[in-house]
Amino acid sequence: MQSNKIYDVLVIGGGIAGMQTALDIGDSGFNVLIVEKQPSIGGKMISLSKVFPTLDCASCITTPKMAASSHHPRIDILTYSEVKEIKRVDDENFEATIIKKPRFVIESECISCKKCEEVCPVYITDDFEQGLGVKKAISIPFTNAIPQFPVLDETKCIRCGACARACPKDCIDYLQKPQEFKVKIKSVVISTGYEITPMDAKKEYNAKIFPNVISSVQAERLLAPHGPYGKFLRPSDGKIPDSIAYIQCAGSRDESIGVPYCSRVCCMYAIKQAMLLAGMLPLAEITIYYMDIRAFGKGYEQFYNQAKAMGINFVKAKVAKITEDEEHNLILRIDRQEEGSKPQEVKHDLVVLSQGLIPAVKNFFGLEIELNKYGFVNQKEKTFAPSKTNIKGVFVSGVASGPKDIPDTIVDSGACALEVINYLKNVKVE
Numbered sequence: 001m002q003s004n005k006i007y008d009v010l011v012i013g014g015g016i017a018g019m020q021t022a023l024d025i026g027d028s029g030f031n032v033l034i035v036e037k038q039p040s041i042g043g044k045m046i047s048l049s050k051v052f053p054t055l056d057c058a059s060c061i062t063t064p065k066m067a068a069s070s071h072h073p074r075i076d077i078l079t080y081s082e083v084k085e086i087k088r089v090d091d092e093n094f095e096a097t098i099i100k101k102p103r104f105v106i107e108s109e110c111i112s113c114k115k116c117e118e119v120c121p122v123y124i125t126d127d128f129e130q131g132l133g134v135k136k137a138i139s140i141p142f143t144n145a146i147p148q149f150p151v152l153d154e155t156k157c158i159r160c161g162a163c164a165r166a167c168p169k170d171c172i173d174y175l176q177k178p179q180e181f182k183v184k185i186k187s188v189v190i191s192t193g194y195e196i197t198p199m200d201a202k203k204e205y206n207a208k209i210f211p212n213v214i215s216s217v218q219a220e221r222l223l224a225p226h227g228p229y230g231k232f233l234r235p236s237d238g239k240i241p242d243s244i245a246y247i248q249c250a251g252s253r254d255e256s257i258g259v260p261y262c263s264r265v266c267c268m269y270a271i272k273q274a275m276l277l278a279g280m281l282p283l284a285e286i287t288i289y290y291m292d293i294r295a296f297g298k299g300y301e302q303f304y305n306q307a308k309a310m311g312i313n314f315v316k317a318k319v320a321k322i323t324e325d326e327e328h329n330l331i332l333r334i335d336r337q338e339e340g341s342k343p344q345e346v347k348h349d350l351v352v353l354s355q356g357l358i359p360a361v362k363n364f365f366g367l368e369i370e371l372n373k374y375g376f377v378n379q380k381e382k383t384f385a386p387s388k389t390n391i392k393g394v395f396v397s398g399v400a401s402g403p404k405d406i407p408d409t410i411v412d413s414g415a416c417a418l419e420v421i422n423y424l425k426n427v428k429v430e
């Protein structure tokens with residue numbers, strides 16, 4: 001990144017939306033800066049197992065986009081960095097203040113040899129594996145991360161000096177500090193995506209207490225070919241589960257937890273995970289408890305029918321409560337949505353919560369961005385210009401404006417790029 005360069009576009013968030021928007025804008029000859037708060041670009045998609053409805057490998061699709069973004073002559077990327085503030089300078093320009101967090105590694109010298117990681121004696125919880133595995137206190141965030149620079153966990157490092165001694169380029173810097181700098185930009189794209197509803201949003205599921213109630217993203221990692229165990233095991237005892245339950249709407253369509261809307265992807269990702277599980281554990285019984293299945297996209301209904309044909313049980317029921325027995329098996333109190341049925345108790349080895357999608361960002365860097373009633377960025381002209389926000393020169397792409405699956409995110413990002421290019425042409429970029 002060049003400090004005195006004026007960027008045409010600042011894209012905030014390097015998920016699939018941010019990367020696609022940046023690539024389309026960069027291909028049109030404009031200079032783009034992507035700022036990503038995580039140590040690698042890729043967003044949530046890089047941690048998924050496979051994608052519905054094609055069951056293509058998620059990282060096989062995401063990695064080429066990550067590589068294309070990082071090698072693009074018109075795109076600069078700042079990872080492990082956050083936008084502190086964006087100020088309008090005049091009618092056509094903004095100034096952004098960015099903070100680059102310390103990795104405690106001199107990036108310009110690092111050759112990604114992983115020697116530091118090999119010798120580090122401290123193991124810490126692996127965030128990329130959603131807490132299901134461990135990694136070293138200095139490590140590259142995941143195998144196909146871009147960039148391939150390690151990050152040292154300041155709070156867990158014991159300062160033994162092993163990494164500094166092992167580094168052939170002498171690039172461990174324990175005293176590195178956050179760097180703050182300003183860049184001039186002509187437009188902004190918000191691609192900050194989503195977070196999933198917290199595990200304890202529905203207290204009656206005791207998800208933070210019972211080890212065998214896992215999140216949907218943990219299930220993605222267990223199903224990923226390069227996941228933490230290489231197998232689908234339940235966390236409490238490493239047993240291969242025989243009976244797995246999915247609870248739909250475990251964080252959406254529920255006024256009581258403040259998420260009354262449908263998150264659009266949970267039915268489909270639960271069906272996808274169930275199908276992958278059926279392939280991995282052919283003898284396991286898999287049940288999806290649902291309110292109604294929303295298979296709305298191209299080929300999605302067929303995907304749902306295929307899952308039923310594979311023997312996955314779909315039970316129209318609300319799960320009122322989860323308790324566990326002494327072996328950490330889970331007892332679900334279910335209320336079937338059928339006339340005359342009585343509440344029932346059923347036992348499963350493992351439960352996956354289909355949580356919903358909520359906005360990742362509440363405070364938009366000092367910009368007075370209008371939000372919709374659910375806290376996503378409001379689409380000012382939803383039908384004809386969905387990426388326009390209430391602020392001139394500020395656009396939105398991907399899930400930052402509301403829940404979407406990957407195909408819709410890609411289409412939305414392309415539309416956003418066109419809107420930005422149109423805007424930049426009108427403001428006469430030289």
Ligand SMILES: Cc1cc2nc3c(=O)[nH]c(=O)nc-3n(C[C@H](O)[C@H](O)[C@H](O)COP(=O)(O)OP(=O)(O)OC[C@H]3O[C@@H](n4cnc5c(N)ncnc54)[C@H](O)[C@@H]3O)c2cc1C
Nearest residue numbers: 013015016017037043044051052192193194398399405406
């Ligand atoms: C369990 C699960 C399984 C799924 N499976 C599928 C599937 O099979 N098929 C499918 O089509 N869809 C699936 N989805 C949906 C899919 O994940 C989304 O459609 C897609 O990831 C949206 O991309 P995005 O770039 O908008 O958001 P994200 O992937 O959330 O990317 C946003 C990026 O912005 C960064 N960011 C956030 N805030 C800031 C900030 N302040 N500064 C800088 N950077 C920031 C984040 O770190 C992140 O990298 C699934 C979702 C879940 C939860």
